[in-house]
Amino acid sequence: MILWKWFLHLVFPPRCVLCNKVLDKELDLCRDCRIHAPECQNFNLKRNFIDSWLALWYYEGKVPGSLTLYKFRGRRSKAQGYGRLLAMKIQERYPEGVDVLTWIPVSRQRKLTRGYDQVQLLARVVGKQLRMKPQRLLKKMRHNPPQSGIESAAARRANVLGVYRVTDPGKVAGKNILLLDDIITTGATASEAARMLLTANAKQVHFAAVASARREKNK
Numbered sequence: 737m738i739l740w741k742w743f744l745h746l747v748f749p750p751r752c753v754l755c756n757k758v759l760d761k762e763l764d765l766c767r768d769c770r771i772h773a774p775e776c777q778n779f780n781l782k783r784n785f786i787d788s789w790l791a792l793w794y795y796e797g798k799v800p801g802s803l804t805l806y807k808f809r810g811r812r813s814k815a816q817g818y819g820r821l822l823a824m825k826i827q828e829r830y831p832e833g834v835d836v837l838t839w840i841p842v843s844r845q846r847k848l849t850r851g852y853d854q855v856q857l858l859a860r861v862v863g864k865q866l867r868m869k870p871q872r873l874l875k876k877m878r879h880n881p882p883q884s885g886i887e888s889a890a891a892r893r894a895n896v897l898g899v900y901r902v903t904d905p906g907k908v909a910g911k912n913i914l915l916l917d918d919i920i921t922t923g924a925t926a927s928e929a930a931r932m933l934l935t936a937n938a939k940q941v942h943f944a945a946v947a948s949a950r951r952e953k954n955k
């Protein structure tokens with residue numbers, strides 16, 4: 737077992753989740769990225785139907801390249817680094833914990849073409865760190881065009897309206913729920929997913945993502 741691990745380490749050395757540099761003793765981030773990553777720190781921006789939210793980084797610098805490899809080039813191992821870092825931030829922000837951990841799923845069609853649901857992978861790692869089993873609470877009912885190709889906020893809201901259904905309302909009612917996604921841009925997708933959870937009588941919906949595409953102004 738130890739020999740096997742040593743061999744794996746040799747063939748697949750641990751790499752920085754952002755810049756891909758081989759790591760020596762660091763975990764998940766190289767020294768440079770730990771210092772210079774565009775850490776997201778201001779969560780004042782109001783998101784409809786979401787009680788509070790956080791993200792690890794702004795979608796700047798090395799973050800877009802890293803997430804592109806994760807989402808579109810099959811680098812699913814990045815879920816480990818993102819998930820561990822995100823779990824640490826979640827623990828800092830919600831020391832009391834939440835009742836249920838869930839994620840915003842991709843459509844069946846997208847999962848088939850990509851081969852994986854990148855947010856479900858992330859939820860598994862976050863769940864392992866928080867000692868919570870992620871619950872599948874939402875289902876995507878139709879394959880809508882990607883939000884990234886739509887400019888106006890109203891069109892983005894319309895594009896996601898009604899695309900999610902709550903699969904297990906019994907696990908939602910009265911609960912504080914933490915909802916995960918990879919990126920939050922205008923928040924239309926997160927708000928729509930949260931709206932469905934609140935309609936199923938969730939007590940509160942909190943949200944966490946790897947990256948936030950908007951740098952909000954200090955208030």
Ligand SMILES: [Zn+2]
Pocket residue numbers: 752753754755756757765766767768769770
């Ligand atoms: Zn790095």
